[in-house]
Amino acid sequence: MKNFIHKSGALALFAGVLTLTSCDPEIDNFQPSTGAELDLTKYVAVGNSLTAGFGDNGLYREGQLNSYPAILAQQFALVGGGEFVQPLFTQEQANGSGYLKLTGFTPTGSPITTPVTTNLARRSPNSPLLTKFTDPINNLGVPGIKVADIKTQGYGSTQGNPYFERITPDANAFQTYLQRVQQSDDHTFFSLWLGNNDVLSYATSGGASAAAANQITPTATFQANYTELLDALTENDQEGILATIPDVAGVPFFTTVGPVVKQSLTAAGAAGMVAITGAGKTRTQFATAQINVPVTGVLFTLTGSTYAPLLGAPTGKYWRDLARSVASDPSNPLIVRGTLAQLLVNYEIDTTKAFGFSAGNPWPSALLLDQTEQAAVKTATNEFNTIIKNLATAKGLALFDANAFFTNIQTGFSLNGVGYSPAFISGNLFSLDGVHPTPRGYAIIANEMIKAVNNTYGAKIPKVDETQYRAVVFP
Amino acid sequence: MKSKILALLGSTLLTGTAMAGGYQVNLASQRQIGMGHTGTGLNTGTSSIFFNPGAMAQARNGITIGASAIVSKIAYQAPESNSTVMADNPTGTPFQVYGVYGITDKLKAGLGVYTPFGSTVNWGDEWTGRFGLNELSLKAIFIQPTLSYQITDKLGIGAGFVYSTGGVNLQRSIPLENEGGEGKAELDGDASGFGYNVGIFFQPTAKLSLGLNYRSQVDMEVEDGTAEFDVPASVRARFPESTSFGAELPLPSTLTLGIGFNPSEKLTLAVDISRVGWSAYEKLRFDYGAPVNGSNFTENARNYDDAYIYRIGGEYKVTDALALRAGAYYDETPVQDGYLTPETPDADSRGLSAGIGYSINENISLDASFLYINKKERTDPSNLSGGIGGTYKSIAYIPGLAINYNF
Numbered sequence: 001m002k003n004f005i006h007k008s009g010a011l012a013l014f015a016g017v018l019t020l021t022s023c024d025p026e027i028d029n030f031q032p033s034t035g036a037e038l039d040l041t042k043y044v045a046v047g048n049s050l051t052a053g054f055g056d057n058g059l060y061r062e063g064q065l066n067s068y069p070a071i072l073a074q075q076f077a078l079v080g081g082g083e084f085v086q087p088l089f090t091q092e093q094a095n096g097s098g099y100l101k102l103t104g105f106t107p108t109g110s111p112i113t114t115p116v117t118t119n120l121a122r123r124s125p126n127s128p129l130l131t132k133f134t135d136p137i138n139n140l141g142v143p144g145i146k147v148a149d150i151k152t153q154g155y156g157s158t159q160g161n162p163y164f165e166r167i168t169p170d171a172n173a174f175q176t177y178l179q180r181v182q183q184s185d186d187h188t189f190f191s192l193w194l195g196n197n198d199v200l201s202y203a204t205s206g207g208a209s210a211a212a213a214n215q216i217t218p219t220a221t222f223q224a225n226y227t228e229l230l231d232a233l234t235e236n237d238q239e240g241i242l243a244t245i246p247d248v249a250g251v252p253f254f255t256t257v258g259p260v261v262k263q264s265l266t267a268a269g270a271a272g273m274v275a276i277t278g279a280g281k282t283r284t285q286f287a288t289a290q291i292n293v294p295v296t297g298v299l300f301t302l303t304g305s306t307y308a309p310l311l312g313a314p315t316g317k318y319w320r321d322l323a324r325s326v327a328s329d330p331s332n333p334l335i336v337r338g339t340l341a342q343l344l345v346n347y348e349i350d351t352t353k354a355f356g357f358s359a360g361n362p363w364p365s366a367l368l369l370d371q372t373e374q375a376a377v378k379t380a381t382n383e384f385n386t387i388i389k390n391l392a393t394a395k396g397l398a399l400f401d402a403n404a405f406f407t408n409i410q411t412g413f414s415l416n417g418v419g420y421s422p423a424f425i426s427g428n429l430f431s432l433d434g435v436h437p438t439p440r441g442y443a444i445i446a447n448e449m450i451k452a453v454n455n456t457y458g459a460k461i462p463k464v465d466e467t468q469y470r471a472v473v474f475p
Numbered sequence: 476m477k478s479k480i481l482a483l484l485g486s487t488l489l490t491g492t493a494m495a496g497g498y499q500v501n502l503a504s505q506r507q508i509g510m511g512h513t514g515t516g517l518n519t520g521t522s523s524i525f526f527n528p529g530a531m532a533q534a535r536n537g538i539t540i541g542a543s544a545i546v547s548k549i550a551y552q553a554p555e556s557n558s559t560v561m562a563d564n565p566t567g568t569p570f571q572v573y574g575v576y577g578i579t580d581k582l583k584a585g586l587g588v589y590t591p592f593g594s595t596v597n598w599g600d601e602w603t604g605r606f607g608l609n610e611l612s613l614k615a616i617f618i619q620p621t622l623s624y625q626i627t628d629k630l631g632i633g634a635g636f637v638y639s640t641g642g643v644n645l646q647r648s649i650p651l652e653n654e655g656g657e658g659k660a661e662l663d664g665d666a667s668g669f670g671y672n673v674g675i676f677f678q679p680t681a682k683l684s685l686g687l688n689y690r691s692q693v694d695m696e697v698e699d700g701t702a703e704f705d706v707p708a709s710v711r712a713r714f715p716e717s718t719s720f721g722a723e724l725p726l727p728s729t730l731t732l733g734i735g736f737n738p739s740e741k742l743t744l745a746v747d748i749s750r751v752g753w754s755a756y757e758k759l760r761f762d763y764g765a766p767v768n769g770s771n772f773t774e775n776a777r778n779y780d781d782a783y784i785y786r787i788g789g790e791y792k793v794t795d796a797l798a799l800r801a802g803a804y805y806d807e808t809p810v811q812d813g814y815l816t817p818e819t820p821d822a823d824s825r826g827l828s829a830g831i832g833y834s835i836n837e838n839i840s841l842d843a844s845f846l847y848i849n850k851k852e853r854t855d856p857s858n859l860s861g862g863i864g865g866t867y868k869s870i871a872y873i874p875g876l877a878i879n880y881n882f
């Protein structure tokens with residue numbers, strides 16, 4: 001009897017162990033759902049380079065696959081969202097437009113980037129045009145497009161924007177971007193993040209360009225075009241999300257070089273600098289203390305990193321480089337020399353003077369966003385964002401306030417054991433062009449958008465694991 | 476024979492996944508596990524070396540060898556997400572060996588080797604929190620020579636010296652990647668420390684016994700560990716390939732009051748209340764021999780709180796040879812809100828246990844136990860500890876066996 005009890009007891013214990021070990025702990029405090037109103041069957045994304053997945057100064061397959069609309073669609077699919085087609089470059093042409101790769105650091109720690117020039121999707125070697133993709137697509141992101149461009153006839157022609165040309169059917173070559181968006185009448189959800197380039201192309205060119213494409217869009221034009229585009233997207237009362245425009249002063253493109261210059265000027269005891277302002281030859285002076293100060297100060301562009309070490313030297317390197325890039329025949333030394341001479345006369349440059357410190361050899365306008373220019377950008381950004389926010393409220397749409405988000409993270413934050421900040425390369429958020437996010441940055445943006453959609457529509461769309469997306473790749 | 480087994484245990488078995496509060500592992504005796512791990516107010520035989528050296532003076536000469544198998548499962552879910560990750564923890568095997576020998580009728584000497592702290596958690600190198608932790612193994616084996624003296628029939632005292640030996644191995648991913656993948660850091664070091672274990676055992680009547688036990692804090696020090704960093708070549712200048720590191724981890728003190736009650740010859744009931752001095756664990760700091768990413772140290776706040784454990788257990792002797800046991804306990808978490816980490820994703824835990832004792836003959840008996848631990852699901856932002864925010868839920872199934880030989 002004793003024996004029997006003992007044996008059966010042990011057996012019961014053993015059986016108990018077997019049964020119990022197959023029971024895993026369960027966490028079910030988040031039940032994914034779209035809520036009552038949201039229909040994610042067909043999502044279309046409208047926007048610019050950010051929407052296309054642009055990064056590292058190029059559009060290429062990896063960036064496309066990790067675009068925020070692709071990430072959103074992947075998460076939408078967990079709650080019944082439908083298929084999401086992007087105009088992907090093929091594996092063979094995976095490097096698309098080409099892009100920048102980090103290939104090392106200088107002895108002083110400055111990054112060295114190298115363009116990727118293989119496996120491109122160029123239709124011919126020196127053409128900006130890209131291999132066509134004319135199947136129906138859900139991601140209508142077009143790098144470089146402004147709100148000001150959406151009604152421009154021929155914007156998708158071979159003389160227009162090569163990224164829009166790429167997705168524009170030959171049969172309809174003069175279709176405007178607005179018309180392309182209006183074609184979509186069966187989408188159930190949309191995202192619209194447009195307007196960045198309406199200030200950014202002015203800012204990244206340092207306010208130095210007289211070209212129409214590099215001017216800030218008039219607010220009235222912005223209001224009219226944006227409203228018309230949004231009306232097209234909400235024609236059948238579709239739900240969607242809008243996003244605001246971040247401040248240019250918050251991206252590494254404008255915040256990386258300034259501190260270096262400021263430090264070297266302070267070390268040298270230099271009180272300030274001389275630069276050209278605007279598109280002409282007018283000189284402006286600013287104090288060392290004004291460098292890298294948002295709104296009221298001056299910002300140096302990332303494109304100035306090559307020339308910053310030459311401050312104080314008698315150099316004409318910038319103008320020689322410019323002459324080479326604008327000369328009608330860059331391969332003809334005579335023509336390049338002629339162009340250079342013309343530039344020096346036009347801008348009244350004496351390359352024997354101290355670069356950046358003398359009215360005779362000022363810091364170039366294209367490499368600087370001075371006070372006046374920065375104020376103009378800030379004013380326009382605020383006006384555009386007011387329009388976007390008002391429309392979101394009026395139409396009951398979700399809003400990702402990218403401006404507020406990027407302003408809030410200026411001092412950095414930590415997420416899942418990783419530090420993030422707007423710092424170039426080390427901040428993990430921005431890619432090698434200093435303007436566009438890394439795939440990790442796009443994933444974090446997608447999560448912010450999911451948060452906004454969930455809040456507005458009472459949905460429970462799961463967030464994505466941002467750590468599964470890469471930041472900067474080091475050599 | 477005994478030394479052979481010991482060698483085997485030390486080399487092939489790991490101590491358990493932390494399955495009590497923090498990284499404490501309360502699995503010191505198979506008989507007592509069956510009774511909700513009570514025992515401070517009882518004469519528990521050889522295991523009094525752990526539970527209350529004051530009661531050891533009453534123990535028969537004998538040796539106990541036992542071990543448990545911790546099958547633990549930890550689930551993690553990121554905030555506002557529905558994908559769950561499970562830690563792939565190896566089965567932990569805490570063990571205990573006790574020997575007691577009477578020098579005189581009243582004075583007894585004992586030696587205990589047991590594993591009251593430890594943690595093995597393996598999240599892998601793909602999960603969301605890999606930059607916080609891939610894998611942690613924390614081992615501590617306590618070796619405790621003990622003396623106990625029976626002052627009167629009713630009163631016994633005892634004290635033991637504790638030498639702790641063990642080690643730590645911590646692996647995490649570094650958020651710097653090249654085309655081959657992400658960077659890795661591995662810290663590995665041996666650790667040791669000292670402490671003591673003292674107790675008083677008082678038996679006012681045949682039906683009632685009381686015990687008070689204090690197990691001191693043991694500071695485990697790693698003095699010359701090895702820290703290795705695998706990072707992309709272009710950032711190599713910021714990370715040494717290999718350097719030394721030092722760290723200190725407190726294994727907290729435990730003060731326990733236990734009460735034993737024998738309403739009949741066949742029935743024993745016990746209650747224990749413990750206060751664990753977790754507030755000693757304020758931070759986790761690693762000091763490096765060479766700068767790592769620009770700093771000679773890393774430090775994260777832990778700020779644990781002292782915590783109480785409430786235990787209740789009973790044993791019923793069905794026959795002279797067969798005993799059935801059951802127990803339960805409630806173990807408060809020492810981890811404050813905001814401080815949860817993937818090393819010890821702790822929460823208030825509930826334990827339910829059952830056990831069987833069987834005497835084969837006068838000298839040899841067996842104990843089998845089974846403990847089920849269920850920690851409360853806990854959601855924490857982990858914003859104060861540098862941890863990984865989200866929801867954690869842990870459960871564990873812990874069967875164990877022991878053999879006692881008395882002479």
